[in-house]
Amino acid sequence: MLNDRKKRVLQAIVEEYVNTAEPVSSKALIEKEHLQYSSATIRNEMADLEKIGFLEKTHTSSGRIPSEKGYRYYVDELLKDDNISMEEIKYISEKLETKVNEIEDLTKVTASTISEVTHYTTVSIGPKTKTQLIKELKFVLINPRMMLAIIITNTEMIKETIIKFEEDINEKQVETMNYMFNQKLKNQPLETIDRPLEEYLYDEMSYSVKVIKPIIEQIKKVLEQEDQLYLKGANNAFDLPEFNSLEVAKNFINVLDRKDLVEDVLESGLAEDINVYIGEENQKEELKDFSVVTFRHKIGNKDMGTIGIIGPKRMDYSKVISVMKYINKKLKDL
Amino acid sequence: MLNDRKKRVLQAIVEEYVNTAEPVSSKALIEKEHLQYSSATIRNEMADLEKIGFLEKTHTSSGRIPSEKGYRYYVDELLKDDNISMEEIKYISEKLETKVNEIEDLTKVTASTISEVTHYTTVSIGPKTKTQLIKELKFVLINPRMMLAIIITNTEMIKETIIKFEEDINEKQVETMNYMFNQKLKNQPLETIDRPLEEYLYDEMSYSVKVIKPIIEQIKKVLEQEDQLYLKGANNAFDLPEFNSLEVAKNFINVLDRKDLVEDVLESGLAEDINVYIGEENQKEELKDFSVVTFRHKIGNKDMGTIGIIGPKRMDYSKVISVMKYINKKLKDL
DNA sequence: TTTTAGCACTCTTTGTATTTGATTGCTAAC
DNA sequence: GTTAGCAATCAAATACAAAGAGTGCTAAAA
DSSP: OOOHHHHHHHHHHHHHHHHHOSOBOHHHHHHHHTOSSOHHHHHHHHHHHHHTTSEEESSTTSOEEEOHHHHHHIIIIIOOSOOOOHHHHHHHHHHHHSOOOSHHHHHHHHHHHHHHHHOSEEEEEOSOSTTOBEEEEEEEEEETTEEEEEEEETTOOEEEEEEEOSSOOOHHHHHHHHHHHHHHHTTSBGGGOSHHHHHHHHHHSOOOHHHHHHHHHHHHHHHHSOOOEEEEOGGGGGGSGGGGSHHHHHHHHHHHHOHHHHHHHHHTOOSSSEEEEEGGGSSSGGGTTEEEEEEEEEETTEEEEEEEEEEESSOOHHHHHHHHHHHHHHHHHO | OOOHHHHHHHHHHHHHHHHHOSOBOHHHHHHHHTOSSOHHHHHHHHHHHHHTTSEEESSTTSOEEEOHHHHHHIIIIIOOSOOOOHHHHHHHHHHHHSOOOSHHHHHHHHHHHHHHHHOSEEEEEOSOSTTOBEEEEEEEEEETTEEEEEEEETTOOEEEEEEEOSSOOOHHHHHHHHHHHHHHHTTSBGGGOSHHHHHHHHHHSOOOHHHHHHHHHHHHHHHHSOOOEEEEOGGGGGGSGGGGSHHHHHHHHHHHHOHHHHHHHHHOOOSSSEEEEEGGGSSSGGGTTEEEEEEEEEETTEEEEEEEEEEESSOOHHHHHHHHHHHHHHHHHO
């Protein structure tokens, strides 16, 4: 579709613009890229690239910036995904090799590492609670009116919650309940905890409503509560020149504050491990001025959490994707 | 020290400036406050108030704004602390009366409520882990290589952590260890878990280092890890006119990102429940352009968590303090 | 046919005056 | 003790000019 020179020009413009945030002129290009052509030749190529929608101008006599279509072509065809230095490799390895006990923490650590290496803002979320199976339930009596319920899922996620009672209960009762609940819930999806279960338990056990109800309610509450989002490096955004516009900055902060939005973005990822959404490609209106790269970490086909980078359209896609690919490989090795 | 009219002028200027964020002119003042004096008289009073350092000008022919000294006098002498509406009272009551199981969550809910009512940014932190006593330890075997340790403190704070082993252990061992650890640690400050304890346990129990060491290490790790900060309403700051200056906005975001800073601020509170730090009164260089109001929630003399509001010096101290005082009363009633 | 030199044209950026309007401080009168 | 009145001050808005960077296009060179 594009001849080699055009590809080279487009790639150079994207990379130069990512670096400088200034429209790229024909002169700047031949200097930076040591192109063996005159500026007039490059200008002609740039005019062509603009004609097919890969470049834009900010005004008639300005240099060019990539259009969203230009970024897309760059990401799909031109981008190098080994743009990662020895220092970065070392840093990432060390970060990921520190012992992490819980998967949710692993997602956090990974997100935080990505943010630190790329200097972009990351958001992350652990494995989706609702779709998981209950591997085991453990009840521990803390005092006669307080019990801790521990829920272990098939992805080794562990959730704890405290349950308070209005009457005293004893160890024996806890044991029975633990047995009954496990009997009924083991290997079930978390959403099993519903009305019929409640009635079943009332029938099987002779314990009062005052004992069974708080347990069911609290477990339900824990499982239904939104999975917690983790945000890292939001302040980095303010070092980017596009955030000199207060409006953009405000917009950005507001997007990060909209948990529903962020969650949707993280869940929207397709089959791929890594997905790139550039500007208008984002479903959500509020994100159309930004680019989002999502990274889904899986073991087999078990979802282990998703991480998203939210940044300007002028994002260093090459660096971001290189880092994610490296981390992906590293995680599979663990 | 100040005559009544001066007090009235100072109070009016603070309140007007808090509202409008514009320097207050003598003319605006007589209009808004229905003062029975001419603008020239008010100008004389304003000149006097400036002479003693309670007011400032942004340039020679501008209206006046309060100085930090002015705010301080306002907070100490003029401020009304019943500046709270029926709607706000209702909203706060409902928020605080929803059942909360853990103290850390109570601190979060409170912080979030304060942010929602005042529209300022709040940061909060639960009761300080390190200074608490261990009330009880519970070990629960999850599988032969994995155990959950539950630590209950004297303020009913509950911390859980997962411990992984490199060799299988059984229920019996867990029971023994649970007994031994409790024996040694009950009613001790959390920092007791030190070298001598470790040796004691090796001696008393015949279990291998591979079993005991991970437990001690992991418990230590949990107790030493920073107490988690909770941030709410950061985006509200961007609606304030002072944040139209990108530099201020950036500064603000950076402060919020500096956990050490924020933590120090929350801990710096004195004996009082509510403390106000205006601009330069803040110990930390980075906060000298902001005002901070901290609110410490105690039951008896047990610290139950601290909440801080970080906002512009032009803060609505009256609203903030009124809300905090009301919440404080409410919490004591619970 | 491809490439390039050259130049007119466009538009942003920067700098400089000029004007407008709000507000004060001070003086003299009430 | 209070106030009217007025010169003085300064920020903010407006207007204009000059400089500079970059393009598009034409015609010539390769």
